[in-house]
Amino acid sequence: MTVEQHAAPAGRPRTLAEKLWDDHVVVKGENGDPDLIYIDLHLIHEVTSPQAFDGLRMADRPLRRVDLMIATEDHNTPTLNITKQIEDPTSRVQIETLRRNVEEFGVRAHPLGDAEQGIVHVVGPQLGLTMPGITVVCGDSHTSTHGAFGALAFGIGTSEVEHVMATQTLPLKPFKTMAINVEGELRPGVTAKDIILAVIAEIGTGGGQGYVLEYRGSTIRSLPMDGRMTMCNMSIEAGARAGMVAPDEITFEYVRGRECAPRGEDWDRAVEYWRTLPTDEGAVFDREVFIDASKLEPFVTWGTNPGQGSLLSESVPDPAKIEDPSARAAAERALEYMDLTAGTPLKEIAVDAVFMGSCTNSRLDDLRSFAEIIRGKKKAEGVRLMVVPGSAKVRLEAEAEGIDKIVEEFGGEWRFAGCSMCLGMNPDQLAPGERCASTSNRNFEGRQGKGGRTHLVSPLVAAATAIRGTLSSPWDLETDAANGVTHEADADAGAETIAETVEA
Ligand SMILES: CC(C)[C@H](C(=O)O)[C@@H](O)C(=O)O
Numbered sequence: 001m002t003v004e005q006h007a008a009p010a011g012r013p014r015t016l017a018e019k020l021w022d023d024h025v026v027v028k029g030e031n032g033d034p035d036l037i038y039i040d041l042h043l044i045h046e047v048t049s050p051q052a053f054d055g056l057r058m059a060d061r062p063l064r065r066v067d068l069m070i071a072t073e074d075h076n077t078p079t080l081n082i083t084k085q086i087e088d089p090t091s092r093v094q095i096e097t098l099r100r101n102v103e104e105f106g107v108r109a110h111p112l113g114d115a116e117q118g119i120v121h122v123v124g125p126q127l128g129l130t131m132p133g134i135t136v137v138c139g140d141s142h143t144s145t146h147g148a149f150g151a152l153a154f155g156i157g158t159s160e161v162e163h164v165m166a167t168q169t170l171p172l173k174p175f176k177t178m179a180i181n182v183e184g185e186l187r188p189g190v191t192a193k194d195i196i197l198a199v200i201a202e203i204g205t206g207g208g209q210g211y212v213l214e215y216r217g218s219t220i221r222s223l224p225m226d227g228r229m230t231m232c233n234m235s236i237e238a239g240a241r242a243g244m245v246a247p248d249e250i251t252f253e254y255v256r257g258r259e260c261a262p263r264g265e266d267w268d269r270a271v272e273y274w275r276t277l278p279t280d281e282g283a284v285f286d287r288e289v290f291i292d293a294s295k296l297e298p299f300v301t302w303g304t305n306p307g308q309g310s311l312l313s314e315s316v317p318d319p320a321k322i323e324d325p326s327a328r329a330a331a332e333r334a335l336e337y338m339d340l341t342a343g344t345p346l347k348e349i350a351v352d353a354v355f356m357g358s359c360t361n362s363r364l365d366d367l368r369s370f371a372e373i374i375r376g377k378k379k380a381e382g383v384r385l386m387v388v389p390g391s392a393k394v395r396l397e398a399e400a401e402g403i404d405k406i407v408e409e410f411g412g413e414w415r416f417a418g419c420s421m422c423l424g425m426n427p428d429q430l431a432p433g434e435r436c437a438s439t440s441n442r443n444f445e446g447r448q449g450k451g452g453r454t455h456l457v458s459p460l461v462a463a464a465t466a467i468r469g470t471l472s473s474p475w476d477l478e479t480d481a482a483n484g485v486t487h488e489a490d491a492d493a494g495a496e497t498i499a500e501t502v503e504a
């Protein structure tokens with residue numbers, strides 16, 4: 001798609017993404033040059049902001065719009081003993097540097113211990129900063145999460161962070177548009193996470209390159225905001241520039257009344273504008289993908305990229321049967337790293353740990369659906385469970401509902417908010433060789449700790465896995481119940497039966 005096509009000739013039907021782009025062009029690029037795009041919201045965290053602040057300082061430039069910035073601490077923060085000094089020197093320096101920078105430049109910040117601290121992609125929406133129709137950037141690839149509100153949101157590099165700090169704009173090349181049409185009713189036990197894992201397995205980890213994905217269709221319309229965020233969050237794992245969902249009543253209800261959301265007449269005007277944003281009838285996408293949601297099942301990854309996944313009811317694939325030589329080699333290498341043998345039923349894979357958290361799945365809905373499954377049940381012997389809310393606020397809300405108690409009675413660890421075991425930048429890590437069912441978004445080699453092995457799953461699969469000890473879904477719990485195995489907390493005999501079945 002050329003720059004000119006974004007010029008929006010009167011009456012041409014446009015997609016959601018094209019409308020947002022058109023409304024944010026400050027200077028139109030000539031002869032294939034990038035357009036200069038206005039940025040409405042700039043989120044920062046400790047990892048990718050230090051050099052950008054240094055750059056500003058060296059150039060003696062102020063922040064252009066400090067009021068459009070907000071900082072939170074998430075990657076390097078511990079999730080235990082948060083009032084103590086951070087032990088790891090690198091993490092400590094990162095956090096201290098952010099604190100110095102936000103103080104010097106006057107940026108609103110939510111440090112560890114603050115009620116609004118948490119993963120940057122949980123904090124923005126929770127404060128009502130993330131809204132339909134705005135452009136959002138952050139030096140973080142999962143900024144795509146915010147697209148769930150009908151915002152154009154994408155991750156940027158550190159030099160771009162500095163550019164936005166100094167000018168509140170970014171030079172950007174136009175993108176192509178891809179519609180991901182998801183129709184039909186999800187079966188119980190199947191979630192937004194399973195849809196997006198299926199999408200990535202379908203189009204591949206490079207399939208979205210150069211595109212902004214728009215998730216559309218009846219299934220998406222019926223998803224709550226938390227599910228839409230889960231899907232947009234992982235758009236980047238398909239290589240996409242961004243992911244989006246058109247704003248609707250569900251979006252407006254979510255944003256309404258939040259701290260930074262417009263109020264009164266401003267709110268009415270905003271909603272009036274937001275209603276104009278959905279893709280026009282007849283607008284043409286560069287590519288369309290169709291997914292039948294009613295056929296989806298709980299999904300799980302077996303490899304070391306998010307596209308290497310299968311239905312949980314299937315077996316570890318045989319690389320020899322993969323035609324494409326590079327995909328075959330990647331699968332061979334992945335199975336070796338994951339210590340898996342082709343043909344093994346995925347459900348027979350035993351895990352050492354379950355991680356419930358990350359910007360993909362650590363919001364209140366996620367925690368609720370997880371807790372509902374483990375409530376009154378007994379954790380599988382030898383499995384370590386960590387439950388990490390996405391923000392301090394989510395933690396408090398979950399505690400008000402007793403979710404912390406449910407997790408602890410089950411035998412899990414209830415932690416403070418942060419990126420935690422999503423990536424090995426803080427004390428929450430897997431030991432070499434440990435296998436984890438994780439609700440996060442990346443299963444790269446060493447992602448959760450050197451030598452750690454990650455299977456990406458939904459919160460429901462994480463819960464069922466924590467109960468059964470092997471990769472499992474709520475469907476397996478139903479089968480167990482039909483066979484008289486309830487996994488109840490006090491039914492020790494039942495738990496033993498399962499342990500034996502697993503070993504057998
Ligand atoms: C540390 C940060 C730059 C990184 C990202 O950009 O995504 C991290 O959040 C991740 O998920 O790998």
Ligand code: SF4
Nearest residue numbers: 142358359419422423
């Ligand atoms: S939770 Fe994980 S994916 Fe999300 S921002 Fe933190 S490290 Fe990145």
